[in-house]
Amino acid sequence: MNSPIFIRKSKNTKNIPFSLVCSFLLIQLLACKNQTADTIEQTEQIEQTSDDTTYPDGIGAARDISSFDLVAEMGVGWSLGNSFDVPSRDKTLWGNPLTSKAVIDEVKAMGFKTLRIPVTWAPNQANNDPYPIEHNYLTEIKRIVDYGFQNKMHVIINVHHDNSWIIPSTSEAQKSADRLGSLWTQVAHFFQEYNDSLIFETLNEPRIEGITEEWSGGTSEGRGYVNDFHKAAVDAIRATGGNNEKRHLMIPTWAASTVPIAMEELVIPNDDEKIIISLHSYFPWPYAGEATTSWGSDDDKSDLIAELDKIKEEWIVERKRPVILGEWGTIEANSLQSRINYGNFYAKEAAARGLLTIVWDDGGNFRLFNRRGLSSAFGDVAAAIVAGSQQ
Secondary structure: OOOOOOOOOOOOHHHOOHHHHHHHHHHHHHHHHHHHHHHHHHHHHHHHHHHHHHOOOOEOOOOOOOHHHHHHHHOOEEEEOOOOOOOOOOOOOOOOOOOOHHHHHHHHHOOOOEEEEOOOOHHHEOOOOOOOEOHHHHHHHHHHHHHHHHOOOEEEEEOOOOOOOOOOOOOOHHHHHHHHHHHHHHHHHHOOOEOOOEEEEOOOOOOOOOOOOOOOOOOHHHHHHHHHHHHHHHHHHHHOOHHHHOOOEEEEOHHHOOOHHHHHOOOOHHHOOOEEEEEEOOOOHHHHOOOOOOOOOHHHHHHHHHHHHHHHHHHHHHOOOOEEEEEOOOOOOOOHHHHHHHHHHHHHHHHHOOEEEEEEEOOOOOOOOEOOOOEOOOHHHHHHHHHHHOO
């Protein structure tokens, strides 16, 4: 508003027409009114801009929404495989370059809305109590998380290839649980200011490597210890308070398996309301992961539908829990057209059942994107997946 107008007394004021004074005052009054309206409009625009800019960077208060609501808003996802999950201090050891913002920008441009960042912690965490994580490593992970939020994506971070010390056996279970709890306490504190668009996945494919039951649902004892690991992780995260009290968490079955016994015996820690089930289904594996069979017949499609129906029935219908299929995909040894058809069909049928899909891209056999050339290695497959998820 303009400064108040003062009319100085003059010996000749009687010579100023009264109508002129009134007109002058009326003009000033209207100007003040218009300026006030402009100020209100500008304030509303600033407030709206503030709301818009809070979400992308991920910082702010967590909303108290259901996990079903969160999953519904997330959108089809992409996994940054064979990067931070490399079990070495050298994260380029498996052939991929260090991740740049340009990579995440291109992934978002392909149509993916959720970014999963698999993380292996062992090379950058002490082996002994209290198991401190190197701060620089947390900072590097934060850099990629921020790239995701700058692209208005939801982001998932997890504990990935750490099966060397997360062992669900009688002799190792307690130490594993203690170290896992310490790990998630540190991670939760570090990311505490991030809102509910950052999701923590407690484990990846927890199992005992090399046993007969490794990929067939595990043992009863092993499944019980996996449940204990999830509880240790969830309790540690919730105890840090703040946004972590409302943060949505993903927990997998034994080996993230869809085998019935593995799903049936998964226990939700504390019956926590903000738990999402994490499953992996490269179905059928001989086609998706080995390229030893073809795919595309009516029977093939019926079998895949049965797999997805089984998952939906167990979790969404019976146990009222949302599901994220955190890994799936096909290797490039399969024919291009079959990969396109499969990707579209899988994404479409999963979405129709309320199952969120996150495709695995390791930069190698399962790659969709060329991280070195910043180009879409199999753009038609990626496009088919994105389109299928939106049908």
